[in-house]
Each structure stands twice: as structure tokens, then as C-alpha cells.
Amino acid sequence: MEDLTTLTTFVGWCTVISIGLYLFSAIVLLICGEPVKTLHSRMASVPAEKLDEMYFTFLANFKLAFIMLNLVPYVALRLMQG
Structure with a gap:
């Protein structure tokens, strides 16, 4: 459980x-x-x-990557901890 807590903390700060x-x-x-x-x-x-179009594309891609690579794993780890 300690490893899961450490990983959750790490992904949370990310x-x-x-x-x-x-x-x-x-x-x-x-x-x-x-x-x-x-x-x-x-x-x-x-x-x-x-x-302007390039900035919009950058922010959209950043947000998509943030959700997929940071937020979803964090929520999954929190759910695993119960």
C-alpha cells in the first residue's frame, strides 16, 4: 500500500x-x-x-495530454486506494 500511496502522491503533484x-x-x-x-x-x-490558430491548437493538445497522462491516472489511483 505504501508504493501505491507514493505513486498517487507523485501523479497528484504532476x-x-x-x-x-x-x-x-x-x-x-x-x-x-x-x-x-x-x-x-x-x-x-x-x-x-x-x-492564433497555432496557440489554440497548442492549448487544446496540452489540455488533452494533461487529461490523459495526469488527471485520469490520478483519479484511477485514488479509486484503487478506496
Whole structure:
């Protein structure tokens, strides 16, 4: 049972960190959208008009990966502990 508790704690903290990174990314894009677009446009030579779609795709993929790789395992481990 100790190993299951340790694993649950580990996955729980991974979930918290992932939520923090997701929220940080979303808030930065929401609040500082234009400066970030300008920077990314210059760094990657991508037209600024295309970046909105790319940001949306990034956040959608991040959220999907977060749910599948962090949240679902955490919930499963919590259910296994009873």
C-alpha cells in the first residue's frame, strides 16, 4: 500500500504542476497576446495571423495530454486506494 500511496502522491503533484503550466500559458497568451505574437513571429518566421490558430491548437493538445497522462491516472489511483 505504501508504493501505491507514493505513486498517487507523485501523479497528484504532476497533475498540479501541469495545471499550473496550462493556466500560466493560457493567461500569458490572454493578457500579453500581442507582444508574445510579435516575439514568436520573429523567432519562428511565422506570420502573426497564423499564430492564433497555432496557440489554440497548442492549448487544446496540452489540455488533452494533461487529461490523459495526469488527471485520469490520478483519479484511477485514488479509486484503487478506496
